[in-house]
Amino acid sequence: MVNERLNFRDEQYKVLDLVDHLARYSLVKNLCENKDVLDAACGEGYGSFLIAESWNAKSVTAIDISQDAIESARENFQSSKIKYICHDLEQIENILTPKSFDIVISLETIEHLKSPETFLAIIKNILKPDGIVIISCPNDYWWYQNQEDSNPYHLSKYHLNEFQGLCQQYLGKVSQIMIGTSVIGIGNIYLETEKTDKKSSKDIISNLQYAELQKLPICDGIDSQKCSYFLGIWGLNQQQQVKENFVIYPSLLEVYRQYGYYLNNNSLDQHLVWLENRVKNLDNEVQETQSQLQEIHSQLQQAKEKILEIENSKFWKLRNLWFKVKSMLYLTR
Structure with missing residues (x-):
């Protein structure tokens, strides 16, 4: 399994960690332009930076309970459009204005919380009436298949129906459910493609390149029991749909x-x-x-x-x- 958090003070480029984390954030790429966004559990700020600077959000409020993570975010991913805050997510109603965010994104967070119900109720309160919520949750029942094994940082494990049911109690009927899985195929890349020998993860985040992709039908029996994580999206209107997306690297x-x-x-x-x-x-x-x-x-x-x-x-x-x-x-x- 990938590391819980990307460490940008480490100069080493860890491609699998970066791919795994970026795949989740990339879902918001086409939703956040000119929007006020809350990044709940922002880690070291790479996702908040992409949302603000690469994907043109109006503002990003980035909150994490780790003071070390927030300090690293301020060092590595500073932006005039980002406000970094160290705070407990289960108590953010004390510092945030009701109905003030167009988008709330919370990735791999719900499994860490003592009271996810409190957090979900807060999200509902701070979200604008036509706002969008994106929440992801790891499929720990796949990552830790033996009953005696578990992630020491996770307080709860969820099947898809449990994750979806919990969130729907507070956010209403889910607009879209997606799952995270690995992809494999053949690509056409430039012969002169730059190597990563002297590139850090920070450099790569700041200079992401986008490519054309074509997905073929699935033949390997991928489903919600055999995926890496679940991802629910709330608040989409009938004309909106988050497209399938991929973060890949040539291997x-x-x-x-x-x-x-x-x-x-x-x-x-x-x-x-x-x-x-x-x-x-x-x-x-x-x-x-x-x-x-x-x-x-x-x-x-x-x-x-x-x-x-x-x-x-x-x-x-x-x-x-x-x-x-x-x-x-x-x-x-």
Whole structure:
């Protein structure tokens, strides 16, 4: 699993962490222009910076409970349109004006809260009547599949229906549900694409590049039980829809080949399971047929014994004697 928070004081470029975190924030890219945005649990401010400077929000109020995170945000992602605040999210009604935000975005936060109900009620109160809410939640039941395993920083684990049900109690019917998952494919990149040898995560955030993408139909059985996280969006009107989006990075072709091996082996495994089930079914059919044959044999044996019993009876002997006498009388005529 990725780190809980991106650390921008670390100069090392950690591509998987960056991809995972940026994918969530990128959903708001086409919604926040000229909007007043609350970034609840902003971490070190990279998402708030993108919203303000790259995606042209009117203002961003960025709140996090970690003083260290807020100080790092002020160091690395300063903007005249961003106000960084260190505060407990379950008490922000004391510092925020009701009905003052067009968009509230809260990513990977709800699982950390002692009282998520309090937080959701606050969101409802500070949101403008036609405002939009975007909330994501990790699928910890996939990341930690053994019951004894859990994320030490998470106070709650949610299935999709639990996450959705909790949020809908306070925010109303969800407009759109999405899930986060990995993507794989082939891309066309410039031969001279800049390497990351001397690039930090901060540099990359400040100079994001966008590419054309084409998604193909899913064939790998991806669903809400096998995804990385859930994401709910509230407040969209009938004309609005958040499009599917992807944050990708060019990787070694070996990764693509290994995935091909996985798909092939998975297909072979499925066929093997089918064959094993077929053998079991045939075994059951053979056992059932053997049971039927044994029953028929038993019935046949009982019939033979019954016939023998009849043949040895006095009635049967008299019957045979009668037919002999009758035959003799017929011959004397």
